[in-house]
Amino acid sequence: MDKLKAMEVFVTTLQCGSISNAAKQLHLPVSSASRQLSWLEAQLGTELIKRSTRAINLTEVGRAYLTQCQQVLEQIRQAEELVSSYQQTPSGILTISCMSHYFDNQVLPHLSEFEALYPEIKLDIDVSDRLTDLSKAETDIAIRGGYLPDERIHARWLCDNTPHLCATPQYIERYGLPADHTELHAHHLAYYRSPKHILTWGIVREGQWLPLELKPYVVTNSGRYIRELMMAGKVMALLPDWSTQADRDEGKLIKVDLPAPICLSAERLGLYLLYYTPRYQVPKIRAAVDFFSQKLAVSR
Incomplete structure (x- = not known):
């Protein structure tokens, strides 16, 4: 008994x-x-x-x-x-893992409002591109770019993460514009290193993605460093619209359109807010998912 x-x-x-x-x-x-x-x-x-x-x-x-x-x-x-x-009542420690450049650019401006709305939630934020296992209790939510994630993890679409070739007017004045992808070998290019490998540039031809044999000027896993080099007029880079839109609106950056657009994949890339589905009922996780989805998501 x-x-x-x-x-x-x-x-x-x-x-x-x-x-x-x-x-x-x-x-x-x-x-x-x-x-x-x-x-x-x-x-x-x-x-x-x-x-x-x-x-x-x-x-x-x-x-x-x-x-x-x-x-x-x-x-x-x-x-x-x-x-x-x-x-x-949403409370306790909320662990968030977020891509570093996206965190600085998009998430950070909203943290004060989130903290004011949910004073009982204490934040533990890992700003990195390190992949996390959401089925374990180490991370409550993650923000990641790429393809649609594993279906066992719930993914809320935030925005398009397909990168576009950009450069500053200063760079273009100094080095000129490439007429097409065959002239990129003469330019200073910044490549991004993901947790798994260096993201190679390529083009899509007849539905197939073809890598380009180029030698980058710099390779880094810091989106912030790539942005600084680009804004200093030292490199051209592939960056998504959420990272460059404000600078392009102000004329600080120019999107470089080539006959065959430079890309990282034949597929459209997205940026997602991820969480392990059973944990959505935990108030702190539900509050965070709903808040950041509302603040960050844009229409497809």
């Missing part, structure tokens, strides 16, 4: 004055409540209640045990209320 349930029957019996009244309050058959009390006394090896047809009286040890049982049951009730409150 369940000892905690038997303790509850014991305490309720004393509160209600009889086993039958206790059984009614606990929605138990009287025979079941009586067995619970007998089992508890057998487990303890002592008599707790002196039963009679007119009254229920505690033994000396029964009175001491009653006090302890009441304290234990009250602590359990308080613990359950705490868990219930925790589940209703």
Whole structure:
């Protein structure tokens, strides 16, 4: 039998004055409540209640045990209320893993508002392109670019992550514009290194992606460094619209359109907010997913 349930029957019996009244309050058959009390006394090896047809009286040890049982049951009730409150109010440590350049450019501006809305949530943010296993408890949500992720992980589309060739007016004035992809070998190009490999540039011909044999000026896993080199007029780079739109609107960057566009894949690339589906019901994760989806997602 369940000892905690038997303790509850014991305490309720004393509160209600009889086993039958206790059984009614606990929605138990009287025979079941009586067995619970007998089992508890057998487990303890002592008599707790002196039963009679007119009254229920505690033994000396029964009175001491009653006090302890009441304290234990009250602590359990308080613990359950705490868990219930925790589940209703977004709180606790929220772990986020996000691509470094996207974090600086898009996520960081919204963190103050998120913290103000959910003061009980404490953030633990890993800013890197390191791949994470969301099926484990180490990371609550992740923001990653690339192809549509594994279907076991829920993915909310945030924006297009297909990169485009860009350069500053200063770079173009100094080095000129390539007429097509065959002239890129004469230019300074910045390549990005993902956690798995260097992202090679290529073109799509008849539906097939073909890599280009080019020697990059620099290779790095820092999107910020690529941006700094590009804004200094030192390189051309492939960057997505979310990273360059503001600078292009101000005329600081120019999108370089070639007859055969330079790309990293024949497929359209997306950027996703990822989370392990069963954990969406955890209030802190649901709050974060809904907040950042609303702030960051754009239409396809």
